[in-house]
Amino acid sequence: MESSGEMVRFPLLVDDNYRPCTIPFRSPADSPHTLTPTELSWIKVFLNSVPSFRQRAEADPTVPDARFRAQTFASRYTQILEEFKKDPESHGGPPDGILLCRIREQVLRELGFKDIFKKVKDEENTKAMSLFEKVVCLNDDIEDEAKRVENLVRGIFAGNIFDLGASQLAELYSKDGMSFLASCQNLVSRPWVIDDLDKFIVNWCKKSWKKAVIFVDNSGADVILGILPFARELLRRGTQVVLAANDLPSINDITYTELIEIISKLKDEHGKLVGVDTSNLLIANSGNDLPVIDLSSISQELAYLASDADLVLMEGMGRGIETNLYARFKCDSLNIGMVKHQEVADFLGGRLYDCVFKYTEVLD
Structure with a gap:
């Protein structure tokens, strides 16, 4: 379903005082004219990401004068971040994770950059699709249901490492690439944070x-x-699955149109994912255009499809940890993601590359 029309509130939210950002950047007692230590530390996070974004933008073949425009992006966005240091209320502040992401995307789009990570996304999608059947079969070979579920969860964490919005991981990827199966074996030890x-x-x-x-x-x-292997396992159990993906590109996040194309390529001639029927698999446009998400503003189409769901899964650091970790839902919920910023690890009292698996059961 395509996103159109007015954005609405996610219908399964409970809390009328819902605030998407997990980490409080400031308290009511803080001076509106002085940057808080938390705001300063996160501005540094976004400043550190500028070089990798500039490099991706410089290599964008769809944009004329990409090198010049990429340098303009870097200087303009850096200037905005520096201005936040002087006046937290500049540029629509005080800043939080959502605002800092939104401004970065706005600057890129104003300069003509629509999807600077497209090349690497296409490469990684092709590589992952070639491994899909092998990964699924390895899961299917695990007869013990509890062990199979744990293996599927570990697969989600291993896949979530591929995040070019985290500057350290972007640097690691550019040097060595990423191995999914090796990542499954090398997750931090339990108990996770x-x-x-x-x-x-x-x-x-x-x-x-x-x-x-x-x-x-x-x-x-x-x-x-x-x-997808986790969703396939749900389909095998008779669960209808709605995958909600971004409307527009942001970092290396999957978009709605890209996800439709990927799943169509993975299905066989009978419309199955390695033997599992996909008639109960729906792809929804969330209406979102950032690597984080504010659930008070989603597409009407997703709201309609989600209204009778009894399980919500917020996956990834942006959607499930930096935003919505404490969101309350009318149904069972999962927050699954890897901690890829030291600032998030410090807030949670965990380790860098620690894992978050938060399950909240709603009793009838």
Whole structure:
């Protein structure tokens, strides 16, 4: 379904005082004219990301004078971040993660850059699609249901490492690439910083969900080798699955149109994903255009499809940790993501590249 019309509130939100950002950048007592330590640390995070974004923009073959425009982006966005230091209320502030992402995207788009990560996304999607059947079959070979579910969850974390919005991971990717199967084996040891996996597995084995809405994150291994095998397992159990993807490109996040194309390529001539019927698999345009998401503003189409869901999954650091970690829903919910910024690790009391698996059960 294509996104159109007015944006609406996600219908499964409980809290009337919903605030999307997890980390409080400031308190009511803070001076509106002075940057808080948290705001300063996050401005530094976004400043550190500028060089990798500039390099991607310089290599964009769809934009005339890409090198000059990329340098303009870097200087303009850097200037805005520096102006926030002097006056937190400049540029629509005070700043938070959503605003800093939105301004970055606005500057890129104003300069003609629509999708600076398209080349690497296409490469990673092709690579991941070639591994999809192997990953699925490895999961299917695990007869013990609890162990199979844990393996699927570990696959989500391993895929979520592919995140070019985190400057350290972007640098690592450019040097060495990423191996999905190796990443599965090398996750940080449990217990994770938030670890409700055992509780979730118990519920998985004793109950079934009629409809699940999954907010997907990155292209490549993340969505293809992490989320899709998990969604396929839900389909096998009779759950209808709605995958909600971005309307517009942002970093290396998968978009609605890209996800439709990927799934059409992965299906066989009978419309199945490695033997599993996909008639209950729906792809929705979330209406979002950022690597984070404010659930008070989603597409009407997604709101309609999600209204009767009994499981919501917020996947990835942007959607599931930096925003919406404490969002309350009318149904069972999962927040799954890897911690890829030291500032998030410090806030949660965990380790860099730690894992968040937060399961909240809503009792009838």
